[in-house]
Every structure is written in structure tokens, then in C-alpha cells.
Amino acid sequence: MLNGIIRRILSAIPTLLVGITLCFLIIHLAPGNPATRFLNPSQTAATQEIIRERFGLNQSLPIQYFHWLKQVLFHFDFGYSFYNGKDCTEVLISALGPTIILSFWALVFALSVGISLGIFTALRADTHVDRVINSTMMIFLSTPAFWLGLMFIGLFTIHLNWLPGSHLHSLYYDQLDSFGQLLDSVRHLILPVFTLGLPLAATVFKYIRAGMIDALQSDYTLAARARGIRQSTILWKYSLKNSLLPLVSLLGVIIPALLSGAVIVEVVFALPGVGRAMVTAVFGRDYPILMAGASLAFFIVILFNIVADIFYRILDPRIRNSAGGL
Amino acid sequence: MILQICLLCLNIFSLFSCQKNHHGQFEHSDLYPKNQQIQDGGTLVIGIRAEPESINPLFALSQSSRNIIRLVFSRLADINEDLKGFTPRLAKSWEISTDNSQITFHLRTNVHWQDGTPFTSKDVVFTYQMHINPVVAWDGMAYKQNISSVEAFNDSTVVFSFYENHRSMLSDAVEGYILPAHILQNISPQNLFTSDFNRHPIGTGPFQLNSWIDMQTITLLKNKRFYESGKPHLDQIIFRIIPDNFNLLNQLKAGEVDLVESIYPKDFQAIIQNWNHGHSDIRPISYLGRRYDFIGWNMIDPESYRNSIDRGESQDAIKYNIQPNRLFGSQKVRAALTMALDREAIMNTVNFGMAVPMNGPVSPILPSYNEAANIVWEYNPQKALKFLAEQGWTDSDGDNILDKNGIPFKFEILTESGNLLWEQVATIVQAQLADIGIQVTPRFLEPALLYGKLLPAKDFDAVIIGWSVGLTPDFSPLFHSSTFYTPFHFTGYYSREYDRLDELAKTAANDDMAQKYYDKIAQLLSNDLPYTWLYYRMECSAVHGRFKDIIYDRRGLYNNPEDWWIPLDERQYIDKVFKK
Numbered sequence: 001m002l003n004g005i006i007r008r009i010l011s012a013i014p015t016l017l018v019g020i021t022l023c024f025l026i027i028h029l030a031p032g033n034p035a036t037r038f039l040n041p042s043q044t045a046a047t048q049e050i051i052r053e054r055f056g057l058n059q060s061l062p063i064q065y066f067h068w069l070k071q072v073l074f075h076f077d078f079g080y081s082f083y084n085g086k087d088c089t090e091v092l093i094s095a096l097g098p099t100i101i102l103s104f105w106a107l108v109f110a111l112s113v114g115i116s117l118g119i120f121t122a123l124r125a126d127t128h129v130d131r132v133i134n135s136t137m138m139i140f141l142s143t144p145a146f147w148l149g150l151m152f153i154g155l156f157t158i159h160l161n162w163l164p165g166s167h168l169h170s171l172y173y174d175q176l177d178s179f180g181q182l183l184d185s186v187r188h189l190i191l192p193v194f195t196l197g198l199p200l201a202a203t204v205f206k207y208i209r210a211g212m213i214d215a216l217q218s219d220y221t222l223a224a225r226a227r228g229i230r231q232s233t234i235l236w237k238y239s240l241k242n243s244l245l246p247l248v249s250l251l252g253v254i255i256p257a258l259l260s261g262a263v264i265v266e267v268v269f270a271l272p273g274v275g276r277a278m279v280t281a282v283f284g285r286d287y288p289i290l291m292a293g294a295s296l297a298f299f300i301v302i303l304f305n306i307v308a309d310i311f312y313r314i315l316d317p318r319i320r321n322s323a324g325g326l
Numbered sequence: 327m328i329l330q331i332c333l334l335c336l337n338i339f340s341l342f343s344c345q346k347n348h349h350g351q352f353e354h355s356d357l358y359p360k361n362q363q364i365q366d367g368g369t370l371v372i373g374i375r376a377e378p379e380s381i382n383p384l385f386a387l388s389q390s391s392r393n394i395i396r397l398v399f400s401r402l403a404d405i406n407e408d409l410k411g412f413t414p415r416l417a418k419s420w421e422i423s424t425d426n427s428q429i430t431f432h433l434r435t436n437v438h439w440q441d442g443t444p445f446t447s448k449d450v451v452f453t454y455q456m457h458i459n460p461v462v463a464w465d466g467m468a469y470k471q472n473i474s475s476v477e478a479f480n481d482s483t484v485v486f487s488f489y490e491n492h493r494s495m496l497s498d499a500v501e502g503y504i505l506p507a508h509i510l511q512n513i514s515p516q517n518l519f520t521s522d523f524n525r526h527p528i529g530t531g532p533f534q535l536n537s538w539i540d541m542q543t544i545t546l547l548k549n550k551r552f553y554e555s556g557k558p559h560l561d562q563i564i565f566r567i568i569p570d571n572f573n574l575l576n577q578l579k580a581g582e583v584d585l586v587e588s589i590y591p592k593d594f595q596a597i598i599q600n601w602n603h604g605h606s607d608i609r610p611i612s613y614l615g616r617r618y619d620f621i622g623w624n625m626i627d628p629e630s631y632r633n634s635i636d637r638g639e640s641q642d643a644i645k646y647n648i649q650p651n652r653l654f655g656s657q658k659v660r661a662a663l664t665m666a667l668d669r670e671a672i673m674n675t676v677n678f679g680m681a682v683p684m685n686g687p688v689s690p691i692l693p694s695y696n697e698a699a700n701i702v703w704e705y706n707p708q709k710a711l712k713f714l715a716e717q718g719w720t721d722s723d724g725d726n727i728l729d730k731n732g733i734p735f736k737f738e739i740l741t742e743s744g745n746l747l748w749e750q751v752a753t754i755v756q757a758q759l760a761d762i763g764i765q766v767t768p769r770f771l772e773p774a775l776l777y778g779k780l781l782p783a784k785d786f787d788a789v790i791i792g793w794s795v796g797l798t799p800d801f802s803p804l805f806h807s808s809t810f811y812t813p814f815h816f817t818g819y820y821s822r823e824y825d826r827l828d829e830l831a832k833t834a835a836n837d838d839m840a841q842k843y844y845d846k847i848a849q850l851l852s853n854d855l856p857y858t859w860l861y862y863r864m865e866c867s868a869v870h871g872r873f874k875d876i877i878y879d880r881r882g883l884y885n886n887p888e889d890w891w892i893p894l895d896e897r898q899y900i901d902k903v904f905k906k
Contacts, residue, residue, distance in 0.1 A: 032774025
């Protein structure tokens, strides 16, 4: 299996390089010029050239690309932001924390709600309760995150004044004791986590419910019942285990979806994450930040796909024992 | 669905209820009586949409950066409300030499940088060197073009020498915030853009940076070494970064944010109504700002311009030999298009009354503004059709579109995508010009494409955008032939008469002479119409009513932050919590 994992990792490297190269080309070949932001009516052509030189934009595209790649591969240096001159690696590292916190709790929320409701409704398939929950989850699945976020803010922040609608902390966070700080952070995270987690919970719910209904109607469940095995054992040991299997590969898709969902949620709730840094970079044509963010996104997507493949192999003996394997 | 219908109804209701123009009552600063006992302390929370790029005056471009810089740094002198005189700041006085070639500034001797280092004339000389250094590429470099040297006579005296005697010598000299030489001289100019100073500035202003949490907050504390004793009155100012407009306004309403600038006119109307009815402590404030919107007509033929450039023709040859635009090359056509537009309706619809008419190039906030000098093209579709007919544009084939020699009068009007106001203007212009048989296609483009490619290449028909103006009139980058190839001069306007008047206005010995030339410029440009000026916008801001003595006027909102204060009995939780 180890050979398979190594082979999988090695095959991911060209994918990563091709992806990053394509991203570099798309960003740099888009019409317009990042130096335009610095234009002012009294600026001379010489000054404009100095600004282009400051960002390396006076060089040809291949030279810009190879210079960037060399810096990244050999020095792990993504360059400086065109917008504020900050080190891109520092920008991403400081933004990664809030994104990980938000994504982690959204994932926990999505899995717990999705799995529990999926099982609950599968056991009551085609009842009124099942139809109500199913329809509600379909609404969350099809609702855009920004709209959901704004509705939550409208209801819980403005109307009911129960929860804060922006930022990671209150302004007076530093003045609170440890428990107060914890409570403050939790209160600030509830709405963003719900906004990001609900559509994902609906996705998980859909998979689990379908998987469970299939498993409950399968021959092996029937055989287990015939052997007199207890219903709870059948449910937890056989049906759930089998219906959870597709969830492993689904996680490989959910993680990137979390990242892209975080973009919207971070802007709506003013959270200082990678998504928001990327949005600012897109509007400001901040190529170095965009490239650093895109590289990180590619890396995460590929990494989680590999992890999902490995777990799938570990959990499913049919794949583990097949000749193809990883 | 029901909720969406309710929201739609609410929007429609607010649209109709906001037609009344209320702005007059918010144009003046609400100052407290002088004999009031001013109490120190309190916190001001300012909501901003975008994170400042830098708090280094050399690299600040955004409004939020400039606002923070105003609080952290000082100039030698600040311009007064009349836009003529100056109030001493780091300079306590100045004198102009008898031959008008030098200005000597006498600096305050009680000023310290926020790290405790004394401020001296060396800082002023160093700042000038940074301002003119091409590697730094400071965006105000043009102000220093007439300065030949800046020399320190002693620690508290500095002499500015000038090439020519201009009216703007003093304003040129004091333009730009003074930088700390003892910190920045150790950093090479090439590395300044990425230096740590940009996020950890040391200034001489009334407030100093305490913390900057990425994409969250920037906290400034009272500078206890500030040179004006007893000031500032507020303990701290927190800038809270809230990118979403809906969230920003809600935090303002909820009292989590005290001050928001540049509120959309529609949202501003709700703030006015709540304030007028006593439903809210949020005080609307508005004043004539710095921005105007216009339609820019491409007066030259894009293809002949492109071919000339490709052929490598000399710049003069291109300028003089270029073909006029097939549609907008004629002054009569531009005048007709201007008369076909009900600009007042456009102004009121998109700005909800928070704008004033504009008919010529001079901004109404400037002393040189004279409305009588402009030629006003009133809304008159019939006259517009007559003008167009004189130019050969008639509906000869009865398809309701004007045509000439078989070519229909069709064009694209570009604007910035995402700018809802300009997108609305484009749609209204499309509808109004359709009424006289002109087919307009609005096209909304990403800013980098619009400003970075199409406008500099003069590859467009017409464009709806806006400019932000300075406190001194300068139209050269837009209309003077010397700037014909620069990105801002995208209309291709060329007039020897304009060039002559522009140069005379700039070099006029006194304000009266300059006024004469500015009036002639206004008359010429409002007749030639390289732009159809649409309206001049009012700035809409709001601040919690507990903040007193905020002076706002045509210079902006941050004129006297060191004087802002909160009466003790109006203090709120946020004002007290930081006292722990």
C-alpha cells in the first residue's frame, strides 16, 4: 500500500504544477494592469515605468513565471503584495487560522447534523417528518451562502439582537476574562459556522439518507435480520458503516467546497480569513497574493483527494484487495 | 418568497419616499458653544469597507489610509476652509522673500515624534527628498516640481526655494505629511514599499498607532506628546473593517460603529428620516465632496489613432492629423446628446437628491468656480434633434433610429462593472437617447480592463465614470495637448486655445487674473463638451450624535479630529469599558 501512496503523491506533483502554471497564465493574461491602481493624473511615463519595475511587471511573462517559480520552490517565497507590500506568506499564514477555525467547525456541524438527520429520516422514509426534513435540507442545499448569511444577520443580529454579525471578536475582547473571551469567540462563530455548514450538512444528509435507505433494504440486512441479529446492531454495525463509505470520497470534495464557501462567508461576516484576502486580491489585481492563495488551494484540494483515496482504500476491502488499488 | 416580496415592497417604498431633498440641513458643522467645558476621554469607532493598504504617507492611495494618516501625521500647515489661507501645524509661522523666490518656515520647537525623538528641520528636508525621489514614486510629486531646493537653516528653520513665482508656492511647499528622518533614512528608497514602517508608523499627529489586526481593526491611541497641549480629547479611535455594506450600516444603526463615510445616497435617506423623526442617535452629515460624474465622448477615430501608433508616427503628427470620431467628432453632435439627456432627472434618480448640477469643468467647491461662466445645455430633445439634423443625422428609413449615409447612430457606452450608480446612469442614458432615435448599448467592464486598456488606447465610443478633484483646479491631465498620450486624457480633446488659457491660468500672478482665465476655460470646455458633466456629488456620512465639534466642509470630514469630544453624560459602554 505504501508504494501506492507514494505513486499517488508523485502523480499529484505534475497536476499541482500544471494547475499553478495555468493559474499564473490566466491571472497574468487577463486584460488590464495592476499598476493602473497607482496611476494619477500628474504621473510621468518614467514614474509609471518605475512602478511596473517595482512589481517586476516590466519583464516578459515567461521570465516573471520562472522567477516566481524559482522563488517559491527554492525559498518558499511568494513575493510581496502589490497592494500593501506585505510578505504574501505572512498574509496567508495569518489568514489561514480563521479559515481553518471556521471550516473545521462548519465541517463538524455539517457532519453531525447531516449524519444524524440522514439516519433519522432514513428510518422514517416516506413519512411526513422525512418529507419536511428532506425539503428543508434541500432549501439549505440550494440557498446561496451570501443570502443565507444576510438572512441570519437580519434575524439573529438585527431583529433579535442575540448574536454578533461580524468579526472574530468584540472590540472589548481584550478587556474580558478567559471565560468571557471564550464565550465571545463562540458567539461570533455561530452564525458564520451555520452559514457555511448548513448547505454542507444538506449535502451530507442527502448522501447518508440515500445510503442508509439502500443499506436497510439490501440483502445483507435482510439476511442479518433473518439470523435474528438485533435491529440496533444491524443499524450501527452494518447499514451505517456501508452508508458512510461514500462520505469518505465526498469529504475530498467537501473540503475544497468549504474553502470556496468560506470566501463568501468571510466577506459577509468580516472574518479575516484566506477567502477574504483572496477577494481583496482579486479586486486589487494583487497577483502575488492571488498566486499564493491559488497555490494553497491547489495543494489543499490535491492533498485531501489523496487522503480520501487512502482512507477509502483502508476502509473498503474491495478496493484494498483489488489489483488496481491506489 | 413572501419575505422577498416584502423586501421588494420596502425598496419601492423607500425609493418613492426618498425623492425629497433634505441635504440643506446637514451642510453645516454642529459646533458646541465655545464656553462649554470640554471633557477628555471616550472612544470613537469608525467603520470602513476596505483595509488601508499602508499608513505611510508616501504610499497611501485609498481614502481609509489617508484618513488614518491625517490622524497619525502632521503637515507643516493645513489649508483653511476658504481654500486660500493656511493654519500653522508643524510650522508655527512662515515668510515669503521679497523677490517671491523663497519661503522660510519657522518650525515648532516643542514637537516630538511618537517614539520620543525631537522633530527638526532635518525631517522636513528628508521628506522633500523622499517626495521628489522617482524610485519612491510618491503620487503628489507634481506639487514639488516648482521647488528648486529645500534647505535647513538650523534645527527650527527651513527654506524652500522656487524656480518660478506662482500663486501656489505655499500650498506646494506644505503639501504632504512630514516623515521621520531618523527612522526612514535607514531604509533604502527601493525597500520603502515593503518596509515595516508602513504598518507601524511613527508620526507627530494627535493619535498614534496602537495595534493593527489584519482585516479586523486598527486602533489608534491619543498621542500624549501631541504639540497642541490638552489635545486630542478622545482617548482612542478604532477603525473597524467591515467589507459588507449591509453589515456596516447595521452596525452603525446598532451603535457598534459610530462613524461611517461615503454612505450610499439611498441608505443615507433612511438615516436622515430616522434622525429627523427622533428615532435614532445617528446624525446624518453631508457636504459637497470631491467627486463628479460625467460622460466622456471619444472625439477621435479609434482606428486611425491605432494605425498612427502602429505606423510609429511622431506624437505631434498623430495629434494634429488624427481623424475625428464618426459620431462624436462634431461639437454639435455632442451638444445635441447633452441636450437630449435630462441630467437633472438622472442626478435625482441615482443620487436621491444628494448631488448638485454640474455644467462645466470647475468644481463647485473651488474658489474659482463661477456657474455663470459655463454654457448650459438645458434639456431640450427637440433642439437636440434639430442639431443632429443639421449634422445629417435623420431617420431616413423610418426604423426609429437616426442614420446618416446609411449608417445608424449606434454606440456603446462603457462603465465600471460593480458601480451600481454608474450602471444605473448608463441604463437611463440608454432610455433617454432611445427617445430621440439613438441606440446605445451599455457595457459594464471590470475596472482594470476599462482604465488599464480601453481608455488609454482611446478604444471606446463613450464612457460614464467620475473624477475626484483636488483643492486646486488642474485640468491639464484631462484636456491639455501635452498630456494627449496619457491615460487620463482619453477623450482626445485638442484645442490650442485651451492650451493657452490653461498655461495663463497656472502662471497668473494673482487670483483675480487666474479667475479670468478659469472663467474662459469653463466657457470653452462647456461649449466644446469633451465631457457631458452629469452632476457633482455630495458626500454622505453619519456619526453618532454624542460626538461634538466635528467640523466638516468641502475639505472633508477629518479637519479637526483633535477637537472631537464626548460630553460625560452622553458616554456609552464602549467609552467606559476601555478605562478598566
